[in-house]
Amino acid sequence: MHILLVEDDKVLAEGVSQMLREQGMLVDVVHHGRDAVFLAEQQNFSVMVLDIGLPDIDGFEVLRRLRKEKSNTVPVLLLTARDAILDRVSGFELGADDYLIKPFSTLELVARLKALVRRSSPKSVEIQLGKLAFDSVTKRAHVNGNSIELSAREWTILEYLLEHESRVVSKQQIIDAILQSDEDISVNAIEVYISRIRLKLTGAMVVIRTIRGFGYMLEEQTQIQ
Structure with missing residues (x-):
């Protein structure tokens, strides 16, 4: 993973970049928005970590320039107070x-960057997370190499x-995401589906936490402390 970190606080930038490098990532650091736009147009980064409060042009303007006519599609994670x-x-x-809002958890930042990448x-059709392999094209899921059976709604x-x-x-976001306009489902039904999915993910080293x-x-x- 090649990260472009755009942060004007040099102490914070050094700390974050060191942490990301310890995770095996390649990190370029700039402290100004114009430098971020220039580098993003010259290189192919896996993801950009972008502070909003920059000394020249702010993070919003950086985004405007990058997304102008959809010319640059690098994933961007906004990092701001x-x-x-x-x-x-x-x-x-x-x-x-x-x-992501400052202050933030190191583990959360790394997890979000990996998820964005x-x-x-475009080449990845299979998601590997813990011991779960999930292929959205073939509609197959495996835990520890063993196939698990999911209903259509559980899959979605x-x-x-x-x-x-x-x-x-x-729960409402899940309902909105999985239903067609002529369907109906209750919040209680979502709870039942989540319970069933949790059972089927036993041993996957993946958890669905209730917040x-x-x-x-x-x-x-492994990301849970």
């Missing part, structure tokens, strides 16, 4: 792929959770 909803919405509308890879829910790995999704009051989050078991 801002927690306003409007900032998040603005970032996503401009083409950001994920959003996995989702953006698990696929949605994998696409949003290490991110909290609400009380918010929803669910799927992540690799």
Whole structure:
């Protein structure tokens, strides 16, 4: 993984880049938005970690220039101290792929970067997470090499959770994602499906955590402290 880290706080940038390098990633660091745009247009990065508050052009303007006429599709994770909803919405509308608020967990940052790269890879049809192998094209899933049987809705829910790995999704988001306009499903039914999926993932080193009051989050078991 080749990461472009755009962060004007040099102490933070050094700490984050060192941590990513310890994870086996190649990291380029710049402290200005114009430098980020230039490098992103010259090289193929796996993902960009982009601070919003930069000294020349801000992260939003960097995104505007990168996404102009869809000329650059590098996955972008916004890294910022801002927690306003409007900032998040603005970032996503401009083409950001994920959003992480400072201070953040090292494990969460690494997990999100890996998830972004996995989702953006056009050659990858099979997701490998823990001991789970999930192929969205052939519609086959294996745990420890053993095939698991999933109903159509269980499959769709698990696929949605994998696409949003290490991110909290609400029950309503799951309902909206899996249903056609003429269908209906209750929140209680989602709970039943999640319970069934959990049983089928036994031994996969993958867990679906219940986040009380918010929803669910799927992540690799080794990432849980």
